[in-house]
Amino acid sequence: xxxxxxxxxxxxxxxxxxxxxxxxxxxxxxxxxxxxxxxxxxxxxxxxxxxxxxxxxxxxxxxxxxxxxxxxxxxxxxxxxxxxxxxxxxxxxxxxxxxxxxxxxxxxxxxxxxxxxxxxxxxxxxxxxxxxxxxxxxxxxxxxxxxxxxxxxxxxxxx
Numbered sequence: 202x203x204x205x206x207x208x209x210x211x212x213x214x215x216x217x218x219x220x221x222x223x224x225x226x227x228x229x230x231x232x233x234x235x236x237x238x239x240x241x242x243x244x245x246x247x248x249x250x251x252x253x254x255x256x257x258x259x260x261x262x263x264x265x266x267x268x269x270x271x272x273x274x275x276x277x278x279x280x281x282x283x284x285x286x287x288x289x290x291x292x293x294x295x296x297x298x299x300x301x302x303x304x305x306x307x308x309x310x311x312x313x314x315x316x317x318x319x320x321x322x323x324x325x326x327x328x329x330x331x332x333x334x335x336x337x338x339x340x341x342x343x344x345x346x347x348x349x350x351x352x353x354x355x356x357x358x359x360x
Contacts, residue, residue, distance in 0.1 A: 210267075211311055214251040214260040221247045223269045224260055227294045250274070256319035257288055261312055263295075263304055271295040273308040275316055279327065286325040286355065288316065293331070305331075309338050317360040327355045 214220050225240075225247035233243050250258040258276040262269050272294050279289035290312055295304045316324050328335060329351045332342065336356075344355040 210264045218251040221251050224272050231294050270299040271304045273312045290324045290326040323359045327353050329353045
């Protein structure tokens with residue numbers, strides 16, 4: 202666990218597998234509730250990430266006073282047909298009661314550090330709704346594509 206002076210701390214689900222119930226529910230709510238993946242399949246993935254060896258995948262959880270308030274992941278194959286873009290920043294989520302407090306920026310910065318410390322020299326992500334957030338952190342759009350009526354940006358950052 203990494204602690205900060207502001208009462209915030211970071212922990213991975215590898216360190217705290219009990220948090221997979223929260224991170225899985227958040228991931229389901231934000232990204233998968235309208236997909237072909239069942240909640241049970243998603244939870245199995247979340248639990249598998251908590252016991253996976255090595256840096257991929259890593260699910261990083263932001264805690265405030267010991268309570269989870271946000272998450273972000275470092276993973277492979279976030280877009281199945283684009284493995285050349287591995288590794289990915291994925292699943293950025295901040296609980297609604299804690300939005301607007303800079304936590305998304307904190308999570309992005311910390312997962313970039315985790316990736317760099319693991320030896321990765323660049324990260325990719327894709328987003329339809331948070332392009333401005335990532336752009337403010339130095340991420341650059343490298344490609345734009347349409348899927349299911351939404352426009353997505355593939356973004357990259359050299360670490």
